[in-house]
Amino acid sequence: MHLDDFVYTSTDFEDKRVLDAATGVGGATVRLAERLAEDGGKEILSVDIDQEQDTVESIREDLDEKASFVTFIEDDIHSLKKVESKSIDIVLCDDTIIFLNRPPLAVLRAIKAFHRVLREGGELIIVSELPDTPDASHTGEWRRWHLAKALFELRGETFAESIPPETLKEALSCSGFIVKGEETSPGWMNTDYEHIIEEWEAIMHHEITLLPFEELKRPFREAVDRVKIQVEEDGYLDAPGKYAIKCIKQ
Numbered sequence: 001m002h003l004d005d006f007v008y009t010s011t012d013f014e015d016k017r018v019l020d021a022a023t024g025v026g027g028a029t030v031r032l033a034e035r036l037a038e039d040g041g042k043e044i045l046s047v048d049i050d051q052e053q054d055t056v057e058s059i060r061e062d063l064d065e066k067a068s069f070v071t072f073i074e075d076d077i078h079s080l081k082k083v084e085s086k087s088i089d090i091v092l093c094d095d096t097i098i099f100l101n102r103p104p105l106a107v108l109r110a111i112k113a114f115h116r117v118l119r120e121g122g123e124l125i126i127v128s129e130l131p132d133t134p135d136a137s138h139t140g141e142w143r144r145w146h147l148a149k150a151l152f153e154l155r156g157e158t159f160a161e162s163i164p165p166e167t168l169k170e171a172l173s174c175s176g177f178i179v180k181g182e183e184t185s186p187g188w189m190n191t192d193y194e195h196i197i198e199e200w201e202a203i204m205h206h207e208i209t210l211l212p213f214e215e216l217k218r219p220f221r222e223a224v225d226r227v228k229i230q231v232e233e234d235g236y237l238d239a240p241g242k243y244a245i246k247c248i249k250q
Ligand SMILES: C[S@@+](CC[C@H](N)C(=O)[O-])C[C@H]1O[C@@H](n2cnc3c(N)ncnc32)[C@H](O)[C@@H]1O
Pocket: 021, 022, 023, 024, 025, 026, 027, 028, 029, 047, 048, 049, 050, 075, 076, 077, 078, 093, 094, 095, 096, 099, 100
Protein backbone atom coordinates (compact mmCIF):
# COMPACT_ATOMS: atom_id res chain seq x y z
CA MET A 1 0.00 0.00 0.00
CA HIS A 2 1.25 3.52 -0.74
CA LEU A 3 2.36 5.35 2.44
CA ASP A 4 -0.10 8.21 1.90
CA ASP A 5 -2.99 5.70 1.56
CA PHE A 6 -1.85 3.88 4.70
CA VAL A 7 -1.62 7.09 6.76
CA TYR A 8 -4.55 9.10 5.43
CA THR A 9 -6.95 7.20 3.13
CA SER A 10 -7.24 4.04 5.21
CA THR A 11 -7.73 5.92 8.50
CA ASP A 12 -11.30 6.61 9.61
CA PHE A 13 -11.64 10.27 10.67
CA GLU A 14 -15.41 10.26 11.25
CA ASP A 15 -16.22 12.20 14.43
CA LYS A 16 -12.52 12.27 15.30
CA ARG A 17 -10.52 14.94 17.13
CA VAL A 18 -6.99 14.83 15.72
CA LEU A 19 -3.68 16.17 17.02
CA ASP A 20 -1.11 17.05 14.33
CA ALA A 21 2.38 16.99 15.86
CA ALA A 22 3.98 19.11 14.43
CA THR A 23 2.59 21.78 12.08
CA GLY A 24 5.84 22.71 10.22
CA VAL A 25 4.82 24.20 6.87
CA GLY A 26 1.44 22.51 7.16
CA GLY A 27 1.70 19.55 4.74
CA ALA A 28 0.07 17.08 7.15
CA THR A 29 -2.39 19.66 8.55
CA VAL A 30 -3.77 20.38 5.07
CA ARG A 31 -3.96 16.67 4.17
CA LEU A 32 -5.71 15.90 7.47
CA ALA A 33 -8.23 18.72 6.91
CA GLU A 34 -9.11 17.24 3.50
CA ARG A 35 -9.71 13.83 5.10
CA LEU A 36 -11.77 15.26 7.99
CA ALA A 37 -13.93 17.12 5.45
CA GLU A 38 -14.47 13.86 3.50
CA ASP A 39 -15.18 11.66 6.53
CA GLY A 40 -17.07 14.12 8.74
CA GLY A 41 -14.31 14.62 11.32
CA LYS A 42 -14.49 17.05 14.23
CA GLU A 43 -11.31 19.07 14.75
CA ILE A 44 -7.54 19.24 14.22
CA LEU A 45 -5.23 20.68 16.87
CA SER A 46 -2.07 21.58 14.95
CA VAL A 47 0.80 21.96 17.42
CA ASP A 48 4.29 23.38 16.90
CA ILE A 49 6.87 24.80 19.30
CA ASP A 50 7.38 27.65 16.84
CA GLN A 51 4.03 28.83 15.40
CA GLU A 52 5.19 31.71 13.22
CA GLN A 53 2.31 34.00 12.28
CA ASP A 54 3.35 34.20 8.59
CA THR A 55 3.47 30.41 8.32
CA VAL A 56 0.09 30.02 10.02
CA GLU A 57 -1.46 32.61 7.67
CA SER A 58 -0.06 30.85 4.61
CA ILE A 59 -1.38 27.46 5.85
CA ARG A 60 -4.80 29.07 6.50
CA GLU A 61 -4.80 30.27 2.87
CA ASP A 62 -3.99 26.75 1.65
CA LEU A 63 -6.76 25.35 3.86
CA ASP A 64 -9.33 27.79 2.49
CA GLU A 65 -12.79 26.92 3.91
CA LYS A 66 -11.32 23.85 5.64
CA ALA A 67 -9.49 26.23 8.01
CA SER A 68 -12.58 25.93 10.24
CA PHE A 69 -11.36 22.45 11.22
CA VAL A 70 -7.98 23.66 12.49
CA THR A 71 -6.84 25.27 15.75
CA PHE A 72 -3.15 26.23 15.82
CA ILE A 73 -1.45 25.84 19.19
CA GLU A 74 2.10 26.77 20.21
CA ASP A 75 3.31 24.04 22.54
CA ASP A 76 6.20 21.66 23.16
CA ILE A 77 5.37 18.14 21.97
CA HIS A 78 7.52 16.67 24.75
CA SER A 79 4.88 17.73 27.28
CA LEU A 80 1.77 18.98 25.35
CA LYS A 81 0.85 21.07 28.40
CA LYS A 82 -1.93 22.89 26.52
CA VAL A 83 -3.72 19.67 25.51
CA GLU A 84 -6.10 17.95 27.94
CA SER A 85 -5.56 14.31 28.92
CA LYS A 86 -7.67 11.73 27.01
CA SER A 87 -9.13 14.43 24.74
CA ILE A 88 -7.74 13.19 21.38
CA ASP A 89 -8.84 10.29 19.13
CA ILE A 90 -5.88 10.27 16.71
CA VAL A 91 -2.33 11.66 17.00
CA LEU A 92 -0.38 12.04 13.75
CA CYS A 93 3.34 12.76 14.06
CA ASP A 94 4.54 13.21 10.47
CA ASP A 95 8.18 13.96 9.70
CA THR A 96 8.96 15.31 13.18
CA ILE A 97 10.11 12.46 15.42
CA ILE A 98 13.79 12.91 14.42
CA PHE A 99 13.65 16.40 15.96
CA LEU A 100 12.09 15.08 19.19
CA ASN A 101 15.02 12.81 19.98
CA ARG A 102 17.46 15.52 21.04
CA PRO A 103 19.14 14.32 23.22
CA PRO A 104 18.65 10.59 22.52
CA LEU A 105 15.67 9.10 24.43
CA ALA A 106 13.96 12.52 24.62
CA VAL A 107 11.52 10.96 22.15
CA LEU A 108 10.18 8.85 25.05
CA ARG A 109 8.83 12.04 26.64
CA ALA A 110 6.94 12.83 23.44
CA ILE A 111 5.55 9.27 23.25
CA LYS A 112 4.43 9.60 26.89
CA ALA A 113 2.72 12.92 26.05
CA PHE A 114 0.95 11.31 23.04
CA HIS A 115 -0.22 8.49 25.35
CA ARG A 116 -1.58 10.96 27.92
CA VAL A 117 -3.62 13.05 25.46
CA LEU A 118 -5.13 10.04 23.63
CA ARG A 119 -8.37 8.44 24.82
CA GLU A 120 -8.37 4.69 25.57
CA GLY A 121 -8.16 2.87 22.22
CA GLY A 122 -7.01 6.06 20.45
CA GLU A 123 -4.63 5.79 17.53
CA LEU A 124 -1.06 7.07 17.17
CA ILE A 125 0.42 7.30 13.65
CA ILE A 126 4.12 8.08 13.28
CA VAL A 127 5.70 8.81 9.90
CA SER A 128 9.47 9.22 9.68
CA GLU A 129 12.55 8.84 7.55
CA LEU A 130 14.31 5.51 7.25
CA PRO A 131 17.90 5.92 8.51
CA ASP A 132 20.17 6.76 5.56
CA THR A 133 22.91 4.55 4.12
CA PRO A 134 26.41 5.52 5.28
CA ASP A 135 27.78 5.89 1.77
CA ALA A 136 29.62 9.17 1.37
CA SER A 137 30.30 8.66 -2.31
CA HIS A 138 26.88 8.23 -3.88
CA THR A 139 25.26 11.67 -3.59
CA GLY A 140 25.60 15.20 -2.32
CA GLU A 141 22.59 14.51 -0.06
CA TRP A 142 24.54 12.25 2.28
CA ARG A 143 27.28 14.89 2.58
CA ARG A 144 24.71 17.68 3.06
CA TRP A 145 23.01 15.86 5.93
CA HIS A 146 26.17 14.72 7.71
CA LEU A 147 27.97 18.04 7.37
CA ALA A 148 25.02 19.71 9.11
CA LYS A 149 25.09 17.05 11.84
CA ALA A 150 28.85 17.49 12.35
CA LEU A 151 28.48 21.26 12.61
CA PHE A 152 25.84 20.99 15.34
CA GLU A 153 27.85 18.27 17.12
CA LEU A 154 30.89 20.59 17.33
CA ARG A 155 28.67 23.09 19.17
CA GLY A 156 27.48 20.42 21.62
CA GLU A 157 24.02 20.27 20.00
CA THR A 158 22.11 17.65 18.01
CA PHE A 159 20.77 18.51 14.55
CA ALA A 160 18.36 15.57 14.23
CA GLU A 161 18.49 11.87 15.05
CA SER A 162 16.81 9.27 12.82
CA ILE A 163 15.14 6.41 14.68
CA PRO A 164 15.08 2.96 13.01
CA PRO A 165 11.51 1.58 12.86
CA GLU A 166 12.41 -1.47 14.98
CA THR A 167 13.74 0.76 17.78
CA LEU A 168 10.68 3.00 17.63
CA LYS A 169 8.33 0.00 17.79
CA GLU A 170 10.10 -1.27 20.91
CA ALA A 171 9.82 2.18 22.51
CA LEU A 172 6.10 2.27 21.63
CA SER A 173 5.50 -1.20 23.11
CA CYS A 174 7.27 -0.18 26.33
CA SER A 175 5.12 2.96 26.52
CA GLY A 176 1.65 1.39 26.48
CA PHE A 177 0.96 1.17 22.72
CA ILE A 178 0.13 -1.92 20.64
CA VAL A 179 1.57 -1.72 17.12
CA LYS A 180 -1.13 -2.68 14.61
CA GLY A 181 0.40 -1.91 11.21
CA GLU A 182 3.41 -0.64 9.32
CA GLU A 183 4.27 0.49 5.79
CA THR A 184 7.43 1.73 4.09
CA SER A 185 8.02 3.70 0.92
CA PRO A 186 11.27 3.87 -1.07
CA GLY A 187 13.41 6.98 -1.44
CA TRP A 188 13.31 8.98 -4.65
CA MET A 189 15.39 11.46 -6.63
CA ASN A 190 14.28 15.05 -6.10
CA THR A 191 15.41 17.04 -9.13
CA ASP A 192 13.60 20.16 -7.90
CA TYR A 193 16.34 20.81 -5.35
CA GLU A 194 17.59 24.34 -6.09
CA HIS A 195 15.61 26.22 -3.42
CA ILE A 196 16.41 23.48 -0.86
CA ILE A 197 20.17 23.65 -1.43
CA GLU A 198 20.15 27.46 -1.43
CA GLU A 199 18.25 27.57 1.86
CA TRP A 200 20.60 24.93 3.30
CA GLU A 201 23.66 26.92 2.17
CA ALA A 202 22.36 30.10 3.87
CA ILE A 203 21.57 28.24 7.12
CA MET A 204 24.96 26.49 7.12
CA HIS A 205 26.88 29.75 6.58
CA HIS A 206 25.00 31.28 9.52
CA GLU A 207 25.61 28.22 11.72
CA ILE A 208 29.35 28.29 10.87
CA THR A 209 29.61 31.81 12.34
CA LEU A 210 28.53 30.27 15.69
CA LEU A 211 31.25 27.57 15.67
CA PRO A 212 33.43 27.81 18.79
CA PHE A 213 36.45 26.59 16.74
CA GLU A 214 37.83 29.54 14.74
CA GLU A 215 40.22 27.31 12.77
CA LEU A 216 37.34 25.13 11.51
CA LYS A 217 35.24 27.96 10.07
CA ARG A 218 37.09 28.18 6.74
CA PRO A 219 37.22 24.40 6.06
CA PHE A 220 33.50 24.17 6.89
CA ARG A 221 32.67 27.05 4.49
CA GLU A 222 34.67 25.31 1.77
CA ALA A 223 32.98 21.98 2.51
CA VAL A 224 29.53 23.64 2.20
CA ASP A 225 30.52 25.12 -1.17
CA ARG A 226 31.79 21.70 -2.34
CA VAL A 227 28.54 19.98 -1.29
CA LYS A 228 26.55 22.53 -3.28
CA ILE A 229 28.69 21.87 -6.36
CA GLN A 230 28.39 18.10 -5.81
CA VAL A 231 24.57 18.32 -5.64
CA GLU A 232 24.52 20.43 -8.80
CA GLU A 233 26.69 17.82 -10.53
CA ASP A 234 24.44 15.01 -9.28
CA GLY A 235 21.41 16.92 -10.55
CA TYR A 236 19.22 15.75 -7.67
CA LEU A 237 18.87 15.35 -3.92
CA ASP A 238 18.03 11.97 -2.46
CA ALA A 239 14.66 12.13 -0.70
CA PRO A 240 14.94 9.38 1.93
CA GLY A 241 12.69 6.34 2.17
CA LYS A 242 9.96 6.61 4.78
CA TYR A 243 8.11 4.40 7.20
CA ALA A 244 4.75 4.76 8.91
CA ILE A 245 3.69 2.93 12.07
CA LYS A 246 0.12 2.79 13.38
CA CYS A 247 -0.49 1.84 16.99
CA ILE A 248 -3.28 1.85 19.54
CA LYS A 249 -3.24 3.19 23.12
CA GLN A 250 -3.80 0.32 25.56
C1 LIG B 1 9.69 18.87 9.40
S1 LIG B 1 8.63 19.89 10.31
C2 LIG B 1 7.09 19.03 10.37
C3 LIG B 1 6.48 18.78 9.01
C4 LIG B 1 4.97 18.78 9.03
N1 LIG B 1 4.43 17.66 9.81
C5 LIG B 1 4.44 18.76 7.61
O1 LIG B 1 3.75 17.78 7.23
O2 LIG B 1 4.66 19.73 6.88
C6 LIG B 1 9.20 19.70 11.97
C7 LIG B 1 8.55 20.67 12.92
O3 LIG B 1 8.75 20.20 14.24
C8 LIG B 1 8.75 21.33 15.08
N2 LIG B 1 9.30 20.92 16.38
C9 LIG B 1 10.57 20.51 16.65
N3 LIG B 1 10.67 20.21 17.97
C10 LIG B 1 9.45 20.43 18.52
C11 LIG B 1 8.93 20.30 19.85
N4 LIG B 1 9.70 19.90 20.86
N5 LIG B 1 7.63 20.61 20.05
C12 LIG B 1 6.85 21.04 19.03
N6 LIG B 1 7.28 21.18 17.76
C13 LIG B 1 8.57 20.88 17.51
C14 LIG B 1 9.59 22.35 14.33
O4 LIG B 1 9.33 23.66 14.78
C15 LIG B 1 9.14 22.08 12.88
O5 LIG B 1 8.15 23.00 12.49
